[in-house]
Amino acid sequence: MKFSKYLYIAGLVALGSTVVTSCSDSKENDPGSNSGNNTPSEKALRLSTNVLTEAQVTTELGEAATMNVFVKTGSSLSSVDYKQGVKATYQNGDWSLSPSVEFTDQNNALFVFAVSPFKASGSFDPLRYPVDVTEQVDVLYSGSAAAANYTQGITTARLTMKHALAMATFNISKSSYVGEGKLTALSVNGESVFTEGDLDISTGNITGTNRKAFSVAFDKTIDAAGWKSDIPSMWLIPTSTKAAEATLSATIDGKTYEVTFPQVDIRGGFQTIFHLILSPNGLVFRPDQTETVSLNQGTDDPQLAQLYGQLVFKVNAAEFKFPSFTGDNVFGNIVAGSTMLNYAIGGKVLLSAGTTTDVVVETWNSTGFSLDSLEGIESIDISQY
Structure with a gap:
């Protein structure tokens, strides 16, 4: 392999x-x-x-x-x-x-x-x-x-x-992405993501009261290895993505990507640092690199993303079930025609039955894979895995 x-x-x-x-x-x-x-x-x-x-x-x-x-x-x-x-x-x-x-x-x-x-x-x-x-x-x-x-x-x-507020910081790197990588907007949305709230000034606790759509404008070009300074950040009312799902919308080169947050507490008085990778197949969080840093703490030492691999399946079926991967903290993207999804254990993507579709599966940190069934799979290209 x-x-x-x-x-x-x-x-x-x-x-x-x-x-x-x-x-x-x-x-x-x-x-x-x-x-x-x-x-x-x-x-x-x-x-x-x-x-x-x-x-x-x-x-x-x-x-x-x-x-x-x-x-x-x-x-x-x-x-x-x-x-x-x-x-x-x-x-x-x-x-x-x-x-x-x-x-x-x-x-x-x-x-x-x-x-x-x-x-x-x-x-x-x-x-x-x-x-x-x-x-x-x-x-x-x-x-x-x-x-x-x-x-x-x-x-x-x-x-x-x-x-009182939580600072969310988003450091994006590129992997084989051929565009300029111009980031122009970020927004965070979800059931537990409030934009308005009431602060108790004696405790710092904020009770959310209202949600409304908003985005923060940026003018940053993504570096291949991520930003070293002036990393895009935004203030949020403290929240948690453990009980309710939240999504990040990022507009890059005029295209808006929507990705689901990893499960994390985004705490008031702290900076939560998210690392993401942009590839030709989409934008994805690196959940193993998410960090929460106290406002008076002093370092950020991310590890290296490794074991990159890409599989290409030709599938003629109504749906494609994601492969099971071995390895720690495996993450990645699934692209099937115009559909882009983040990899999730046990996930699947709906296809058009009777038509052969190329399904691209890219992952990081995987050391092997297996399939529950070969039904509907016409071929598997493992040359880039």
């Missing part, structure tokens, strides 16, 4: 564990320093933000960044509001609060929650911050409350902002 190996070498933008502080420690306990107000009070509440992040996403809340701020008298979102409708704007190295928030003798301990970007006051409560991934905006939330206590000299509430 003949095997040919196709080397698939893919790179990912190096991830880093970066914490960016937008308010220096020297200002923390200085109630007289400028917080954006012309006449700051010595009892004014101040904010400091950290963003736990990686490359390709928000690394800091910088100049003109905005947040909704919720100031409570206790450490829970259900605690009594101390002040409502507060907007924080980052200006000249500090957060400015409007309206301002000040400690009093009766309330010298305050608890702060926040979420970015800012949405108009009164449009939501902190248990249901509206998320819409068609906007493709990085959503940051504070999680548990940040405390400040005037009598202890702590007038700055330190907020550690986290990423």
Whole structure:
């Protein structure tokens, strides 16, 4: 039996564990320093933000960044509001609060929650911050409350902002594909794939509320070995393809390919890296290479795709049952006339009875194959396997 190996070498933008502080420690306990107000009070509440992040996403809340701020008298979102409708704007190295928030003798301990970007006051409560991934905006939330206590000299509430959405990254390589390989759009669809939802800013949990069609535009030419940097990515509401099927639509050289996701949890605050191969016969996921990377983790070391083989069957039957393959993590494509499918154990493709059809079966990682029946099979070309 003949095997040919196709080397698939893919790179990912190096991830880093970066914490960016937008308010220096020297200002923390200085109630007289400028917080954006012309006449700051010595009892004014101040904010400091950290963003736990990686490359390709928000690394800091910088100049003109905005947040909704919720100031409570206790450490829970259900605690009594101390002040409502507060907007924080980052200006000249500090957060400015409007309206301002000040400690009093009766309330010298305050608890702060926040979420970015800012949405108009009164449009939501902190248990249901509206998320819409068609906007493709990085959503940051504070999680548990940040405390400040005037009598202890702590007038700055330190907020550690986290990423609420899931980042899905798609690294595509080519195998014998002769076109230019221009990727122009990606979209994700499925019963469990929501485009709108409500975020609890204290936990990061998002409850899906609505689905609508959307796609993200790209202008990337696929490299034979996959992209080394600037890999196409999109924000998604966290979901799972284990309980309900989801599909990726990819428009390449003007043609739209639809492929089914492998079973995976696409988690909020994580980057899920999918590897795919484009061949003349279609686009297919490499399920054995799917990775979930924490936002503060730092490497992507994909293995090589190997043991590529192609079988060509001439079939005169109403259907063709896929061969059974030996090997670990076998994946591939089935092409029968104008029909393109991803290989699946026990799968089949419908044909036109009374007509001979060429059925091309390409796989990676297979070490052998068998057929349940030879009925309707006129010949098998194994010269490329």
